[in-house]
Amino acid sequence: xxxxxxxxxxxxxxxxxxxxxxxxxxxxxxxxxxxxxxxxxxxxxxxxxxxxxxxxxxxxxxxxxxxxxxxxxxxxxxxxxxxxxxxxxxxxxxxxxxxxxxxxxxxxxxxxxxxxxxxxxxxxxxxxxxxxxxxxxxxxxxxxxxxxxxxxxxxxxxxxxxxxxxxxxxxxxxxxxxxx
Amino acid sequence: xxxxxxxxxxxxxxxxxxxxxxxxxxxxxxxxxxxxxxxxxxxxxxxxxxxxxxxxxxxxxxxxxxxxxxxxxxxxxxxxxxxxxxxxxxxxxxxxxxxxxxxxxxxxxxxxxxxxxxxxxxxxxxxxxxxxxxxxxxxxxxxxxxxxxxxxxxxxxxxxxxxxxxxxxxxxxxxxxxxxxxxxxxxxxxxxxxxxxxxxxxxxxxxxxxxxxxxxxxxxxxxxxxxxxxxxxxxxxxxxxxxxxxxxxxxxxxxxxxxxxxxxxxxxxxxxxxxxxxxxxxxxxxxxxxxxxxxxxxxxxxxxxxxxxxxxxxxxxxxxxxxxxxxxxxxxxxxxxxxxxxxxxxxxxxxxxxxxxxxxxxxxxxxxxxxxxxxxxxxxxxxxxxxxxxxxxxxxxxxxxxxxxxxxxxxxxxxxxxxxxxxxxxxxxxxxxxxxxxxxxxxxxxxxxxxxxxxxxxxxxxxxxxxxxxxxxxxxxxxxxxxxxxxxxxxxxxxxxxxxxxxxxxxxxxxxxxxxxxxxxxxxxxxxxxxxxxxxxxxxxxxxxxxxxxxxxxxxxxxxxxxxxxxxxxxxxxxxxxxxxxxxxxxxxxxxxxxxxxxxxxxxxxxxxxxxxxxxxxxxxxxxxxxxxxxxxxxxxxxxxxxxxxxxxxxxxxxxxxxxxx
Numbered sequence: 001x002x003x004x005x006x007x008x009x010x011x012x013x014x015x016x017x018x019x020x021x022x023x024x025x026x027x028x029x030x031x032x033x034x035x036x037x038x039x040x041x042x043x044x045x046x047x048x049x050x051x052x053x054x055x056x057x058x059x060x061x062x063x064x065x066x067x068x069x070x071x072x073x074x075x076x077x078x079x080x081x082x083x084x085x086x087x088x089x090x091x092x093x094x095x096x097x098x099x100x101x102x103x104x105x106x107x108x109x110x111x112x113x114x115x116x117x118x119x120x121x122x123x124x125x126x127x128x129x130x131x132x133x134x135x136x137x138x139x140x141x142x143x144x145x146x147x148x149x150x151x152x153x154x155x156x157x158x159x160x161x162x163x164x165x166x167x168x169x170x171x172x173x174x175x176x177x178x179x180x
Numbered sequence: 181x182x183x184x185x186x187x188x189x190x191x192x193x194x195x196x197x198x199x200x201x202x203x204x205x206x207x208x209x210x211x212x213x214x215x216x217x218x219x220x221x222x223x224x225x226x227x228x229x230x231x232x233x234x235x236x237x238x239x240x241x242x243x244x245x246x247x248x249x250x251x252x253x254x255x256x257x258x259x260x261x262x263x264x265x266x267x268x269x270x271x272x273x274x275x276x277x278x279x280x281x282x283x284x285x286x287x288x289x290x291x292x293x294x295x296x297x298x299x300x301x302x303x304x305x306x307x308x309x310x311x312x313x314x315x316x317x318x319x320x321x322x323x324x325x326x327x328x329x330x331x332x333x334x335x336x337x338x339x340x341x342x343x344x345x346x347x348x349x350x351x352x353x354x355x356x357x358x359x360x361x362x363x364x365x366x367x368x369x370x371x372x373x374x375x376x377x378x379x380x381x382x383x384x385x386x387x388x389x390x391x392x393x394x395x396x397x398x399x400x401x402x403x404x405x406x407x408x409x410x411x412x413x414x415x416x417x418x419x420x421x422x423x424x425x426x427x428x429x430x431x432x433x434x435x436x437x438x439x440x441x442x443x444x445x446x447x448x449x450x451x452x453x454x455x456x457x458x459x460x461x462x463x464x465x466x467x468x469x470x471x472x473x474x475x476x477x478x479x480x481x482x483x484x485x486x487x488x489x490x491x492x493x494x495x496x497x498x499x500x501x502x503x504x505x506x507x508x509x510x511x512x513x514x515x516x517x518x519x520x521x522x523x524x525x526x527x528x529x530x531x532x533x534x535x536x537x538x539x540x541x542x543x544x545x546x547x548x549x550x551x552x553x554x555x556x557x558x559x560x561x562x563x564x565x566x567x568x569x570x571x572x573x574x575x576x577x578x579x580x581x582x583x584x585x586x587x588x589x590x591x592x593x594x595x596x597x598x599x600x601x602x603x604x605x606x607x608x609x610x611x612x613x614x615x616x617x618x619x620x621x622x623x624x625x626x627x628x629x630x631x632x633x634x635x636x637x638x639x640x641x642x643x644x645x646x647x648x649x650x651x652x653x654x655x656x657x658x659x660x661x662x663x664x665x666x667x668x669x670x671x672x673x674x675x676x677x678x679x680x681x682x683x684x685x686x687x688x689x690x691x692x693x694x695x696x697x698x699x700x701x702x703x704x705x706x707x708x709x710x711x712x713x714x715x716x717x718x719x720x721x722x723x724x725x726x727x728x729x730x731x732x733x734x735x736x737x738x739x740x741x742x743x744x745x746x747x748x749x750x751x752x753x754x755x756x757x758x759x760x761x762x763x764x765x766x767x768x769x770x771x772x773x774x775x776x777x778x779x780x781x782x783x784x785x786x787x788x789x790x791x792x793x794x795x796x797x798x799x800x801x802x803x804x805x806x807x808x809x810x811x812x813x814x815x816x817x818x819x820x821x822x823x824x825x826x827x828x829x830x831x832x833x834x835x836x837x838x839x840x841x842x
């Protein structure tokens with residue numbers, strides 16, 4: 001039997017969920033016994049296989065046209081899509097800018113904040129992705145499993161990966177269910 | 181009784197029980213958010229929905245009365261789905277992003293409810309509307325973005341504190357918790373009792389002092405009794421790393437049922453006085469740190485020749501000390517030293533006249549509970565919205581139900597805005613006022629006792645003249661009292677400070693006349709002073725303090741404050757020993773300072789204003805070189821080879837109490 005292929009990517013997050021994945025220490029070797037790790041931000045491949053993977057994992061919310069592309073690509077190439085962490089599940093901390101709007105957030109970050117040099121400008125390179133409202137992954141593409149947590153604990157990620165690798169549905173409850 | 185079936189379990193419950201209440205009795209858990217056991221049922225959050233056989237739609241169990249033959253299901257698939265939907269709607273309404281909320285991770289009832297339903301995400305995303313955050317209050321922050329509109333805070337403010345500051349403004353999704361007419365909380369009529377914060381199920385009301393300092397699971401909870409005043413509220417002291425993080429009211433508390441006041445909740449966490457951590461003695465005019473042995477030895481050497489001398493050592497103790505400590509203090513200085521000046525810092529101001537009246541009459545005061553059912557409360561010389569706030573809560577909360585309030589005080593005070601009648605009589609006119617009220621009632625034939633007054637007109641005239649109040653106001657007051665079914669007369673320092681037993685007697689006569697005191701009912705009580713006012717007066721520690729050739733003064737101050745007048749009076753003494761927790765203008769003048777633990781670092785018993793004896797528990801370990809009050813008093817005795825023999829429980833029975841003890 002071939003091992004299930006797993007790929008991951010990150011969008012509008014802080015990389016903390018991937019850090020938490022690494023936090024499972026030696027158990028990562030067990031995971032590697034069960035799955036074949038393909039493109040991830042911590043491996044060399046840039047994109048999930050065009051031929052598709054069994055499990056796609058997304059960290060972070062969707063806040064611009066570039067992350068929309070990442071989300072659609074991962075959805076299209078994965079049998080099972082996992083939203084990992086509070087930003088992917090709810091929108092998380094980056095979604096706080098939705099309360100004021102992207103333009104006001106940019107203005108504060110690049111111009112109005114005291115830490116900016118006088119005369120600073122909002123970056124306007126035409127190659128930059130266009131900002132959108134920050135959304136949870138399930139607002140953009142269908143998600144099969146939501147794994148909340150900021151970040152989800154290594155135990156939770158290990159449990160989810162181990163269950164999926166062995167063809168079972170992970171059920172998050174009690175000690176494994178945390179939104180914080 | 182009604183028969184009801186919940187989840188196939190048949191139980192019998194008293195009529196009027198809600199389905200939620202019945203389920204609780206049957207040990208069946210129904211998730212709730214807006215429901216609270218000390219608040220009226222509201223039915224706002226709908227989380228407690230259940231299926232009732234024969235009903236078209238799910239019903240909120242918190243407002244649905246159980247009726248005979250009702251068949252209820254609490255956990256069907258449809259109900260579970262609806263609960264998840266209800267929670268989704270709550271989450272979608274405002275900013276309920278958990279990671280940076282201080283109650284997230286165990287202390288949030290909303291988050292816990294979602295975990296209970298095993299929700300991994302919100303099916304409906306928020307609407308991204310921004311609500312106001314009010315940071316104007318010294319003790320807490322109101323963040324409407326975290327609010328789920330359960331109105332627990334609004335109900336607590338009205339139904340527990342009786343203060344009616346919080347309300348809901350606007351409608352629907354724009355609804356907001358506001359203070360008064362939408363003024364900043366810090367400028368509102370809020371009396372800072374913090375009851376709203378204690379009941380808030382989310383992070384909408386944030387306690388400034390304990391925010392982000394850990395969750396309940398990280399803290400030790402010590403159930404104790406507040407020693408802030410004579411009410412004796414039950415508390416839960418939340419401690420982490422030998423530090424009080426916050427204090428909450430104990431919902432099981434016999435006196436307060438969960439509420440506290442500003443003093444009880446916040447004084448300990450906002451304390452800024454500097455601790456004394458080592459014994460000190462004055463050498464060449466300067467206070468210098470010494471060992472306990474040296475300090476106690478010096479005190480003993482100084483006191484030895486002064487024992488058995490009525491003007492040897494004058495002694496004062498704080499009424500915040502435990503009954504155990506006050507008893508040893510009294511035995512040491514009054515019995516063994518036979519000093520004629522052994523009293524408390526309160527000098528019996530709040531208690532001497534009531535105890536002396538009780539000496540002839542026996543117990544004449546009622547219990548606090550009598551206030552809960554009072555239809556009229558006459559508050560005379562007692563600003564309970566300030567000095568004994570929780571006493572005020574007990575009747576203020578009933579004002580919307582028709583309880584009337586008569587507030588009598590020489591100066592306008594914080595109760596005036598709630599009072600039906602406010603009288604501001606001239607100072608020292610109380611006796612004339614009370615006799616005048618009696619005379620009006622007797623003259624109008626409204627009295628319920630056989631009291632006759634021959635010179636009623638003269639007394640009424642005298643009352644008008646002495647108090648400066650109009651005859652009309654006095655008549656209204658008298659009539660309101662006399663027409664009541666269950667009146668209560670509450671009095672405080674304004675009356676007792678006059679040290680006039682006659683005044684208490686006339687007040688008692690008035691209480692009997694209007695039926696406040698009648699057979700088994702005792703609708704007359706005094707609020708007294710600090711936490712052990714009653715124990716102190718029963719131990720005889722209630723004389724006015726006077727130095728009369730005394731050679732030394734011993735002040736067992738504990739963690740109390742030393743008033744300016746006290747410092748002035750005792751600093752005239754040739755030698756001053758102070759047993760204190762904090763540096764003060766009194767310790768500056770001391771010849772010997774003995775550092776002692778604060779209330780939370782020692783255990784002991786307290787007798788509250790209505791005669792209830794309760795134990796305050798030790799919640800903290802004192803600093804290394806600090807000893808508790810009882811130990812220090814015992815060690816002073818020991819140094820002088822005096823054996824302390826009396827038992828405080830017996831000692832407090834030597835005088836008749838103004839209130840039945842229990």
